[in-house]
Structures are given as structure tokens and as C-alpha cells.
Amino acid sequence: MGGTTGRAAGAAGRAGDSDSLEHLARVGLVAYGVVHLVLAWLAVQLAWGGGDDDPADQSGAFAQLAEQPLGRPLLWLLAVGLMALAAWQAAEVLRWRGRLSSSGEARKQAVEKTGKAVAKAVLYAVLAVLAVRAATGGGGSGGGQQQVGGVFGWPGGRWLVGLVGLAVVGVGAYLVHKGLSRRFLEEIDLRDASARTTRLVTRLGQAGFPAKGVALGVVGGLLVHAAVTFDPARAGGLDGALRTVLEAPFGQVLLTLVAVGIAAFGAYCLVRARYPERT
Structure with a gap:
């Protein structure tokens, strides 16, 4: 059994390191960057009164792309790249699985790497599905309020929404810390890059990660508030979070700064596609 597990992990590692998957993953990183650049544009439109049609979230970004010349073929290309990213992260899960039985720092590292890889694989797969839906004219994701309202009907659904909200707040705080501490540089091999x-x-990551973290933190806060008040109308996903920022004092300026940060994260992804993962 151990030999089978080892061979599976070895095959996963070779798959994760294969040139073809790496090239597709680079396409996926470009796709991820493009999505964030469109998101930033939607946020700017929302801040200055021109963004009432499409929601300022991932579904709105894909809807914007679908309306452009050659937009639907581009969406299919983005979907392929995002699925490649998901497969890349799934291979990472299998590669680190064999080290979960270790002890001490080795096990801690394996748990951390596995958890991150699972979360990223799910995220990229969901974005790929949204891209396919937009390419085929399937519309948006259905709205955060309707989805939260449905979860409230589950046994313990209110607690689940609150816990998810707290987890999203935690992810947002982590991204802010990751950007300010420059920990993202630990993931990129820049030894062959120029100064x-x-x-x-470095500058793109320092601006992009905190901005994305702030947006996610507001999303999580809205979910927690919806759970506390038992009101799904309080939850609005990323679009609702950006609109909440807009309603704050100096909201236009704050939302514009968030949009600039999201654009910086998108540009970071484009540059990131040029360099391999640090091992």
C-alpha cells in the first residue's frame, strides 16, 4: 500500500513539474491576471458612476469579456488556463500528501502546503466554470444574497455562514500580511530576474495582495453580519463588498484605491506567469 501511495505521489510530482502542465499553468496565471484587471475596471466604473449594469465581481468580469470582439473564444482560453491551474494545484496536493505522516516542521509544512493547494484548486475550478458559463451564455453565478439565503435554510446554516465569513476574513487578513511582509516573494524564483x-x-505584490485582502475582509464581514442579523440581504459577495466601500466616507477615493490595488494584483499575476514556483 505504501509503495502504491509513493508511486502515486511521485507521478503527481512529475505531473506537476511537466512542461506541458507548466505552460498551461502560465496561461492560467495570465487568465487570472486578466480577470483581476477587468475587476479593477468594473470597480473604477462603480466608483465613478458608470458601473450599474454588470456586478463588480468575477461573473461581471466574465460578462464584460463576453461582450468584447472575440470575447467568447478568449473566455474558453481563460477557462482552459484556469482548469490547468486547478490541475496544477491538485498535483501539489498529491505531492505533499506523502509528507503528512511526518512529524514536527515537516508535517506542519505539508499541512500548510496541502491546505493552500486545495483552496487554490477549488478557486480556480470555480472560476473556470464561471468562464465557461459566460462563454456559453449561461449568465452569472446567481447572486450572493440568494445563495446565503439558501444556506440559512440548512440545519445550522446560520452558524455555517458565520464560520465561512470568519474564514474569509482570516484569508483577507493573511493576504494583507502576505503583501506587507513580502512573503509572496518566497513563492517565486527570481534568481534569473533583473533588479x-x-x-x-515586489511593488505590484505589496499593492495587490493587501488590496485583495481588504476586499475579501469586507466580504467576510458582510457574511458574518448576515449571520448575526439572520438577514441574507446583508451578504452580497465581492460586488456587495465593493459597494459597501463606496458607501463609506470618502468612498469614491477608497474604492478607487482598492481598484488600483486589484489592478496591481492582476499585473502581478501577469508578471508571475514568467517565473517558476520556488521549490
Whole structure:
């Protein structure tokens, strides 16, 4: 049994390191960057009064792309790239699975890497599905309020929404810390990059990760508030979070700064596609 597990993990590792999957993953990173650039544009439109049609979230970004010339073929290309990213992260899960039985720091690292890989694989797969739906004219994701309202009907659903909200707040705080502490540089092999490129990647990450973290933190806060008040209308996903920022004092300026940060994260993903994962 152990030999079978080892061979599976070895095969997963070779799959994760294969040139074809790596090239597709680069396409996926470009796709992920493009999605964030469109999100930033939607946030700017929302801030200055021109974003009432499409929601300022991932489904709105894909809807915007679908309306452009050659938009639907581009969406299919993005979907393929995002699914490649999901497969890449799934291979990471299998690669680290064999180390979960270790002890001490080795096990801690394996648990952390596995958890991150699972979360990223799910995220990229969901985005790929949204891209396919937009490419085939399937519309948006159905709205955060309707989805939260449905969960409230489950046994213990209110607690589940609250816990998910707290988890999203935690992810947002982690992204802010990751950006400010420059921990994202630990994931990229920049040894062959020029000093100018290294500075560019650093500045983009320092702006992009905190901005994305703030947006996610507001999303999580809205979910927690919806759970406390038992009111699904309080939950609105990313679109609701950005609209909440807009309603704050100096909301236009704050939302514009968030949009700039999200654009920086998108640009970071584009540059990130050029460099391999640090091992």
C-alpha cells in the first residue's frame, strides 16, 4: 500500500513539474491576471458612476469579456488556463500528501502546503466554470444574497455562514500580511530576474495582495453580519463588498484605491506567469 501511495505521489510530482502542465499553468496565471484587471475596471466604473449594469465581481468580469470582439473564444482560453491551474494545484496536493505522516516542521509544512493547494484548486475550478458559463451564455453565478439565503435554510446554516465569513476574513487578513511582509516573494524564483523586474514584482505584490485582502475582509464581514442579523440581504459577495466601500466616507477615493490595488494584483499575476514556483 505504501509503495502504491509513493508511486502515486511521485507521478503527481512529475505531473506537476511537466512542461506541458507548466505552460498551461502560465496561461492560467495570465487568465487570472486578466480577470483581476477587468475587476479593477468594473470597480473604477462603480466608483465613478458608470458601473450599474454588470456586478463588480468575477461573473461581471466574465460578462464584460463576453461582450468584447472575440470575447467568447478568449473566455474558453481563460477557462482552459484556469482548469490547468486547478490541475496544477491538485498535483501539489498529491505531492505533499506523502509528507503528512511526518512529524514536527515537516508535517506542519505539508499541512500548510496541502491546505493552500486545495483552496487554490477549488478557486480556480470555480472560476473556470464561471468562464465557461459566460462563454456559453449561461449568465452569472446567481447572486450572493440568494445563495446565503439558501444556506440559512440548512440545519445550522446560520452558524455555517458565520464560520465561512470568519474564514474569509482570516484569508483577507493573511493576504494583507502576505503583501506587507513580502512573503509572496518566497513563492517565486527570481534568481534569473533583473533588479528592475524584482523591484516591479515586489511593488505590484505589496499593492495587490493587501488590496485583495481588504476586499475579501469586507466580504467576510458582510457574511458574518448576515449571520448575526439572520438577514441574507446583508451578504452580497465581492460586488456587495465593493459597494459597501463606496458607501463609506470618502468612498469614491477608497474604492478607487482598492481598484488600483486589484489592478496591481492582476499585473502581478501577469508578471508571475514568467517565473517558476520556488521549490
